[in-house]
Amino acid sequence: MSPDDLKHLVRSVPDFPAPGVLFRDITTLIAHGDGLRAAVGHLADRARSRGAESIAGMEARGFIFGAAVAIELGVGFVPVRKPGKLPVATIGIDYDLEYGTDRLEIDPTAIRPGQRIAIVDDLIATGGTALAAAALLRRAGATVADALFVIDLPDLGGAERLRAAGLAVDALMAFPGH
Ligand SMILES: O=P(O)(O)OC[C@H]1O[C@H](OP(=O)(O)OP(=O)(O)O)[C@H](O)[C@@H]1O
Numbered sequence: 001m002s003p004d005d006l007k008h009l010v011r012s013v014p015d016f017p018a019p020g021v022l023f024r025d026i027t028t029l030i031a032h033g034d035g036l037r038a039a040v041g042h043l044a045d046r047a048r049s050r051g052a053e054s055i056a057g058m059e060a061r062g063f064i065f066g067a068a069v070a071i072e073l074g075v076g077f078v079p080v081r082k083p084g085k086l087p088v089a090t091i092g093i094d095y096d097l098e099y100g101t102d103r104l105e106i107d108p109t110a111i112r113p114g115q116r117i118a119i120v121d122d123l124i125a126t127g128g129t130a131l132a133a134a135a136l137l138r139r140a141g142a143t144v145a146d147a148l149f150v151i152d153l154p155d156l157g158g159a160e161r162l163r164a165a166g167l168a169v170d171a172l173m174a175f176p177g178h
């Protein structure tokens with residue numbers, strides 16, 4: 001399936017999780033076997049061409065695509081977790097969301113110094129999550145040059161913010177006007 005076909009598998013839900021937010025829901029895409037496989041395949045092609053040596057994915061929706069891409073490439077996966085989930089000493093960072101604030105944590109020992117890690121997530125909106133993840137991974141010694149998404153909401157400016165932070169950004173589809 002082409003990225004254009006995949007776009008039809010994304011469900012749009014108004015006023016979730018807060019009034020005024022148009023939620024782009026991947027539940028319908030990942031329930032579709034061919035759709036899920038195609039989305040992972042397109043992301044993996046792009047990660048491979050960027051020379052990714054490891055994949056980092058953000059809890060929770062980033063785990064679905066990130067881990068699948070890592071398996072496809074035969075590389076490891078770094079879980080970027082919500083707070084209090086990892087059983088070891090972590091490094092963490094607070095960040096703003098389209099609809100609130102949150103915190104991310106990683107186990108810095110999951111990363112080799114200089115390792116080229118690509119970030120994979122389902123969606124980029126303001127870019128706060130991906131910027132926070134990139135900052136954390138870089139603090140742990142990774143080289144973070146690439147961020148790959150299924151969905152870009154360009155009007156929220158996240159991809160531009162990431163590019164300004166030195167990341168190459170790619171997404172399978174965009175919803176202008178979000
Ligand atoms: O570009 P941003 O404005 O930072 O928004 C994008 C992030 O928001 C969503 O995750 P959310 O924090 O809702 O968590 P979830 O995956 O657990 O649903 C989405 O999966 C991205 O990680």
Ligand SMILES: Nc1ncnc2[nH]cnc12
Nearest residue numbers: 022023024025098123125
């Ligand atoms: N509009 C949106 N739809 C789905 N996930 C999101 N994460 C942040 N903004 C979102």
